[in-house]
Amino acid sequence: MIRTLAVENYRSLRKLIVPLDRLNVITGANGTGKSSLYRALRLLADSASGGAVAALAREGGLPSALWAGQAKAEATSMRLGFAGDEFGYAVDFGHPVPTSGEGATPSLFNLDPEIKRECTWAGPVLRPAALLCDRAGPAVRTRTADGGWHRTQGLRPYDSMLSELADPQLAPDLLRLRELIRSWRFYDHVRTDADAPARAARVGTRTPVLGHDGADLAAALQTIREIGDTGALDAAVDDAFPGTRVRVEDNGGRFEVRLHQRGLNRPLGAAELSDGTLRYLLWAAALLTPRPPSLLVLNEPETSLHPDLLRPLADLILHAAKDTQIVLVTHADPLAEAVAKGARRHRVDVNSVELVKESGETKVAGRESLLDEPLWYWPKR
Numbered sequence: 001m002i003r004t005l006a007v008e009n010y011r012s013l014r015k016l017i018v019p020l021d022r023l024n025v026i027t028g029a030n031g032t033g034k035s036s037l038y039r040a041l042r043l044l045a046d047s048a049s050g051g052a053v054a055a056l057a058r059e060g061g062l063p064s065a066l067w068a069g070q071a072k073a074e075a076t077s078m079r080l081g082f083a084g085d086e087f088g089y090a091v092d093f094g095h096p097v098p099t100s101g102e103g104a105t106p107s108l109f110n111l112d113p114e115i116k117r118e119c120t121w122a123g124p125v126l127r128p129a130a131l132l133c134d135r136a137g138p139a140v141r142t143r144t145a146d147g148g149w150h151r152t153q154g155l156r157p158y159d160s161m162l163s164e165l166a167d168p169q170l171a172p173d174l175l176r177l178r179e180l181i182r183s184w185r186f187y188d189h190v191r192t193d194a195d196a197p198a199r200a201a202r203v204g205t206r207t208p209v210l211g212h213d214g215a216d217l218a219a220a221l222q223t224i225r226e227i228g229d230t231g232a233l234d235a236a237v238d239d240a241f242p243g244t245r246v247r248v249e250d251n252g253g254r255f256e257v258r259l260h261q262r263g264l265n266r267p268l269g270a271a272e273l274s275d276g277t278l279r280y281l282l283w284a285a286a287l288l289t290p291r292p293p294s295l296l297v298l299n300e301p302e303t304s305l306h307p308d309l310l311r312p313l314a315d316l317i318l319h320a321a322k323d324t325q326i327v328l329v330t331h332a333d334p335l336a337e338a339v340a341k342g343a344r345r346h347r348v349d350v351n352s353v354e355l356v357k358e359s360g361e362t363k364v365a366g367r368e369s370l371l372d373e374p375l376w377y378w379p380k381r
Helices: 034-048 052-058 172-182 217-227 230-240 275-287 307-320 333-346
Strands: 002-010 013-019 023-028 077-084 087-094 114-122 131-136 139-143 149-152 185-188 245-251 254-260 295-299 325-329 350-358 361-364
Touching (some): 013 361, 023 034, 023 333, 034 087, 034 295, 052 087, 087 172, 114 172, 131 172, 217 230, 230 245, 230 275, 230 307, 275 307, 307 325, 307 333, 325 333, 333 350
Parallel strands (some): 023 350, 295 325
Antiparallel strands (some): 002 013, 002 077, 077 087, 087 114, 245 254
């Protein structure tokens, strides 16, 4: 489980260190940095698949992503990291080496940041004795089984050691960390408009994990029926829509969602459902997954939901938190309150983090000094 998330010089997150628990509820007014925190987690996940540099380039490159507020000196690097019970990881992005000038090879990729430092370590705090892999520029050293170091040269500045050097023989710990991060799951504003993929019939295959666009909703619901917690699915639907049942219909291999509601002579198809009803079913499929991830991050799941659905959604989130760590980013106080209220019944600890902005910088509300922050050390260049 992740215990600490650290971000430095990313958008409004100049120096933010956040403690995490089993279930984390991130709140704050519009513009306080909730979306930036969500994006920072996604960038960390992208590092495991070699996509962090490309993701930053799509944001306009490092100049657009860097902290631009008041400071003694202009920010020149952006750092992301996390630490948990088993592993910690940190990455330092910096400006690329200029390719202009006499004798230099010109490049059109000057918006791509470079990875200057990367470290993984054992345990919750970076210490020299806990280092497992240490990358400085193109050089990487990896701790061997006998306590020595295996050294590698030639890593390209836009490649992460997580994606390039996770060798089961030379770096088994790096491989385990990479697979851990790759198991993280993100859901952000799933579509429910008239043309949403979830409204159309799709070829059905076993789907233990709902896709990010929700296109495989019917298959995901049927997978829960066959190998997951059918009782929890039925209870979640009845809790939100009393007297209602959800079924999946097979039409020549193409699956369609059917909602049987009390008082109606025929079931409703996904194309007929309201945005809120469809969105709730999508969250049910995501949160009742038969294959829980190590970390599940939800960004504003309350969007387009009727207030009456926030308490059933909170119960779904609390149910999922028994098997996976969850970060819930929300601007709906009623949802945060419903989660807090139901936590005792579900026997889940809730870590509530309210973000505020002071002079353009995102901070944790109520934190009065550095002593209130979790212990964290960045690797030095």
